[in-house]
Amino acid sequence: MIDIIALRRDLHEHPELGFTEFRTATKVVQMLTELGYRVTYGKDAIDDTSRRGLPKPEVLEDAYQRAIHEGADPAIVQQMRGGFTAVVAELQGEQEGPTTAFRFDMDALPIRESKSDKHIPQAGQFRSSHEGIMHACAHDGHTAIGLALAERLSDRKFGGKIRLLFQPAEEGVRGAYAMVKNGMLEQVDRLFCIHLGTGVPSGHVRGASAGFLATTKLEAHFTGVSSHAGATPEEGRNALLGASTALLNIHALPRFSTADTRINVGILEGGTGANIIPEHARMVIETRSTSEETNRELERRVRQIIEHSASMHELSSTVEVIGGAVPIRCDMELAELAVQQTEGIAGFTCAEAISDGASLGSEDASYMIRRVQEQGGKATYMIIGSELPAPHHHPEFDLDEAVLAPAVELLERLARTLL
Known part of the structure; x- marks a missing residue:
């Protein structure tokens, strides 16, 4: 069984910038394959010419070599060389039915992580080992949630299909557009995107978000x-x-x-x-x-x-x-379902259908949401609260690890209810 906190801490210790998530994506491929998912990655998962803000070739190559040095499977990571770090996994349930998808971002930020003794990753010895790169926006938590969800659903005791989208380069709103252009959102009936924190306290859930620019x-x-x-x-x-x-x-x-x-x-x-x-x-x-x-x-x-x-x-x-990104319009049907499914989950104390404040940020999951809606499907962008010792994109950012397991249970309930 996946130890979600240990997994999150491993990812936190090895952060990778957008389109250089070689070690992270390789680990995702390995774990999903072992769980029995049909996994698509490398050039099959993301459109080459639609990638935006791609790092210079020498930056990509340095990160690729570092991933191999840190234990990335050479056969898998070779398929990602040059910045093809998207991963998409699909699992067919026991019966035919609709496709429900979940999106998780994987990239870190160009921030030097704090060495203060009060900073939990420093005190717990899982501070970034890549100086000048840091998970300061909870994407390590998102990826860990996605993999733990994959394990929960690997029993196939549902009807329809599960599709898990592990996206590179959310920072700078760069990676989702190219995954959409490569067809990774085709035939998706429902899509859930999540983010931890964003000013929402631990124990609180918002089924939808407003104000993305x-x-x-x-x-x-x-x-x-x-x-x-x-x-x-x-x-x-x-x-x-x-x-x-x-x-x-x-x-x-x-x-x-x-x-x-x-x-x-x-x-x-x-x-x-x-x-x-x-x-x-x-x-x-x-x-x-x-x-x-x-x-x-x-x-x-x-x-x-x-x-x-x-x-x-x-x-x-x-x-x-x-x-780039477009505005997000969430489908309240899914937001209200998320609120309903929080009932009885230990750790959740408050759930509302929509966030009471506008984010005034931007999210390239918007392209995925729009593509699903264009096909007649439903989508939402959920916030799962987490107390934060410092704001997002801050050297002392950290998340409340106690919210990780309840988040997995909520997503599992949504998947099984809809399938």
């Missing part, structure tokens, strides 16, 4: 001409100056009367020396809105600013989408 993440490159900044400045074309012009004008975009909006330039970098006109600059931008249409308009204006800022300084520019 549409978003687009963009990476822009400005290319000019380098020159000596003192001797021949007129011969140069300053890429960093063009990017700075774009930055100021992007942040000067007006608010909208039709929807709430957010915009941010999160990265601006360029140049190689004080006496050199910068030849290249890189900028990473995000747009967000409560309205998908408004977010598209924000993106159009950002692209226009980048193009004209480059032209103003006689530069060339390129823009690439490196992430």
Whole structure:
């Protein structure tokens, strides 16, 4: 029987960034295969050309080699080489019937984990062994829940099919879109996505979430001409100056009367020396809105600013989408069922159909939810509460491990009830 806390701690100790989850995904494949699931992974589980924000080849290769060094099965991980770290498992029950799916994200964040003695992973000796990378958003808990659920359902005592989706690269909203494009959500009748924490206390469950924003993440490159900044400045074309012009004008975009909006330039970098006109600059931008249409308009204006800022300084520019999400509309039928199924589960004391506050974040599970709904199915994004010693994406983030087992029981009940 899976020790869910030990499994979560193992995953916490070995965090991996988006599209580099080689060790994690290999462990998922191994465990699901042993449980009798039909497992799809590597290039069969995710569309190559639809992956967004893929790390540089050398980063992918370093992470791949590290996973092998840490014991990843070479035959399995070889199929994931190059960042193909999605895993999808399916199990047929005793009779034919509908397909119920559950989605779990696996990736960590580029955060240096705290070494404070009061930080439980440090005190318990399962702090990240990959310096500068940390599970600071509970995805280690999500993956552990998914594998424990797989074990519970391996008896096949249900009608229909179970499909388990282990997604890479949720951070930066990058991985789900490519799984959808590869057909991993086809013929799904119901889909449950979960998240631990998010301000909801331990013992509380929210069957649905509201307020997720549409978003687009963009990476822009400005290319000019380098020159000596003192001797021949007129011969140069300053890429960093063009990017700075774009930055100021992007942040000067007006608010909208039709929807709430957010915009941010999160990265601006360029140049190689004080006496050199910068030849290249890189900028990473995000747009967000409560309205998908408004977010598209924000993106159009950002692209226009980048193009004209480059032209103003006689530069060339390129823009690439490196992430994205759409708003989430949960089906209340599933949310209310989740509330009903919490009854009698030890550890749950309060359940509500919908979260009482808007998240104002973004989630690329939105693409999976939308695809299921497009096919006439139902989907929801659930919150399972967890007390947190520090906020999500913080060096001292940790989760309440006591919520893991009740979460598995709730998902098992939902699966068996619907099948």
